[in-house]
Amino acid sequence: MTPADLAELLRGTAAKVLAERGIDTSVLPAELTVERPRNPEHGDYASNIAMRIGKPAGVNPRELAGWLAEALTATDGIATADVAGPGFLNIRLDASAQGAILTSVLAAGAEFGSATTLTGKTINLEFVSANPTGPIHLGGTRWAAVGDALGRILASQGAAVTREYYFNDHGGQIDRFAESLIAAAKNEPTPDKGYAGSYISDIAAAVIAQHPGALDAPPAEQHEIFRATGVDLMFAHIKKTLHEFGTDFDVYTNESSMFESGAVERAVEELKTKGTLYEAEGAWWLRTTDFGDDKDRVVIKSDGTSAYVAGDIAYFLDKRARGADLCIYMLGADHHGYIGRLKAIASATGDDPANVEVLIGQMVNLVRDGVTVKMSKRAGTVITLDDLVEAIGVDAARYALVRSSVNTSIDIDLALWTKQNDENPVLYVQYAHARLRSVARNAADLGIGTDDPNFALLDSDHEGELIKTIGEYPRVVASAANLREPHRIARYLEELAGTYHRFYAACRILPVGDEEPNELHTARLALCDATRQVLANGLTLLGVSAPEQM
Template identity: 50%
Template sequence: MTPEQLSDAISHALAEAVSAGEFTVDLPETVRVDRPKSRDHGDWATNVALQLAKKAGMNPREFAQALQSRLLEVDGIAGVEIAGPGFLNITLDAASAGQLAQKIVESGAEYGTNDSLAGHVVNLEFVSANPTGPLHIGHTRWAALGDSIGRILRAAGADITREYYINDAGNQMNVFAQSVYNRLHGLPVPEGGYPGEYVRELADAVAAERADVRELDEETALPVIRDLAYKAQLADIKETLSDFGVEFDVYFSEAELHDSGAVGAAVERLREQGHVDDEGGAVWLRTTDFGDDKDRVMIRANGEPTYFAADAAYYLSKKDRGFAEKIYLLGADHHGYVNRLKAIAACAGDDPKKNIEILIGQLISVNGAKLSKRAGNIIELRDLIDWLGADALRYSLARFPADSPIAIDPELLQQKTNDNPVFYVQYAHARSCAAARNAAEKGVDRSGFDASLLTHETENDLLALLAQYPNQIAGAAEFREPHRIARYLETLAGAYHRWYGACRVAPLAGEDVTDTNRTRLWLNDATTQVLANGLELLGVSAPERM
């Protein structure tokens, strides 16, 4: 019996009690069941009696007693105890608990996916680095976490679009073009320009694409260089992200917002909403009406739009494209953006508590990391991938909450020991694959299954953890916390290693293959599947050999 099936059984018991007139109460859509902190308190527990008793005008223990008698009649439930003020502690029989192994193997990659966020249409924007240089350590955390959040939300049933906002408008792009132009002509880096060996690489790429670029006068050359260097740098960014296991559904150009007239249109739409003022020749959005610390200029007195105006137009674009929920993942230096973005949502007629969510990630550091030879003044993401590996880097970034600073220890991540978390989890997966191969060599297959044979303490612990996986996904999705999956996988790996040491899958030499071996193979393979599913959510590989 899975947690979902147990939840359904409790819901059915509630409905029966209402139908019998034992109490009157509005039935919940679902009943939550959780693992008790102590196994002495059963396999699962629910506080549904505490939640509903007052509404039914009853004492919680009385309410629980009405459910207890019905639940004891359910196949697969071995015992139901009422604890404290009205908790129901439920114990499953061994066969019922063990059936989960078979379900997991049969469900495969779909096990754990759920519909807890079904109907949610979400635009998830992350990374969004300027296309004027390579991705660096500051972008690394959101690349890993943003991608994992997207995978987890999708596993929880949400309709997710991952979007990268390309800041390809404004003076920074002119400075970028000038930097490449100067490098083409052997001139010094312009004031405020971009240094680094990568600028020479871009200059070479531009020259290869346009052979006569050095012969053009500066005024003619700069737009050409800007376009070609921008495309080359964006291609480099996409390649680096792909090497990191990160793909986007949409790359959205800020320049297109301006070129299409969307920025001016956004100002007028917000004016119609009644939140725009004209003062001192400039156009202002009254964001202070919705909690911002000051009103924001949208159009300067000289007629030039601000970055904030583009932010407003971009938000309206997301709304117009049908995204009821918009999640922004911003860096540690963007705290000031929270109130102003929420104010844009409110000015646009949306609910800032429902339609927009802003997550701020804290800084990371990597001990011993060296500045990039290409960029000169930053630590490049591609160098970190080459040095530590995408798996180790992504897992390390995923296993901590986004709002906590991280100091990564490269020596630890390169160790093949249980002290290295990513090795510990990946090794559990590889070990389970090796166990399956060894079992096959000894003639063990999954032709037989008797869940009642899974009675060892380590088997009970392993099954209990496997049963928790769908709830782990739902929780990680609800709170946007991939670290819940990482920490769960470490706990599951530990339970598997203990089971592996206590219960053999393959028989010893001279022993016959029995249904115990076959059933344990199901449990082994179920663990393999959940480890692989969880690692996939983190964008980390699940090796079959290590």
């Protein structure tokens, strides 16, 4: 019996108890959850349902909890149900009910933890979206890991997820990038506010290799050659780096396409028709203050050129036209202003601002010997995705970036994440999976299988704790999806790994010496199989490998 099953049982029991006493069952909440108490002595699960509904039901919460406890105790699968304090309900499952959790895991396999709560929901998830003027920096790398994990998690709950990368391939930054390439090709100093680093020289050389006469071309043509070819080469590197990091996208959208396709012009005319654009000081402004933004935004400048927000408007309308029910934007720490701006854009176009979500990721630092590493071998100024992977590897990098809430800044300690022991969080989890694979191989060598396990035999505290921890997985995944917080899965996996390691130390899984295999060995081996499956499922959602051996 999973926590979700128990919550459903408790709700049904409460409805029956109330109805039998002539109490309106509408006092029951639409959703009911049960939780594992911090103190195991209080039971396997606890609920405050009696205190939640006691007042509207007109019943003392402790008396109501007593009615529920009596009804639950008479239910199959419930060992005990007791009342504590002002009306808490503490519940213990019997061994067979706990074993049903393992049956569910083994039957569902890789699908355990999946759900259909988001079925029918189409989500456009935009993340990384770094400009093609240099390698992905640490902030973008954090979104590459978190965004990819969030996409996997949302999809596991039934959503149709489109992973999208939007990049700026025109404008001032791109012009400075082109001029930096030209300067490098001519062996001249980097222009003011230009881009430096060995990658600039590498790309400049590659442009010359493709266009040998580029430096002899007229200035405008020369600029366009270095701009277009340089952007293509830089973005090819970005895509390759992200792919090797385990992050791929379904759609790549060029900002310039919003202008070249006429999408910006159409959006502007639509907003003029709606009356949400007004003319002032020779420019056209969007009335975003009417929808919660801190100031109105210039869409068309007084010189007739489009401001950056014009592309944002067209891009949002484009996403919605492509069928996105929800548009999630994952942006860097310096983009807080975009929360109100993007929601205001949705409102100004006549859309529901709830169809826009903006997640802001905080800073990431790489630390060596207690000192922040600031210089990159390749980029010259910032630490990049390539630098991080070279230092600690893909699995450790992804796990380190996903493990903490994006609302907090993180320091990635090179000493910690390169350790080859259980102090390294990702190795701690991966080692549990590898150990479980080793147990399975040893069992196979002994001819021991897991057919028809008697889970009622798993009645020790260590076994029960492991089963209950396994049972929490679907709720953890659902919570990670609903709150957009993949770090919940990483922290859960560490808890599961720790619970398994304690079980492994306390409970002998396979026979020793001349001991004949028995039902307990079979049941414990099936418990191990279920544990391994959940570890693998969680690591897969994070985009981290589940090794067979270490």
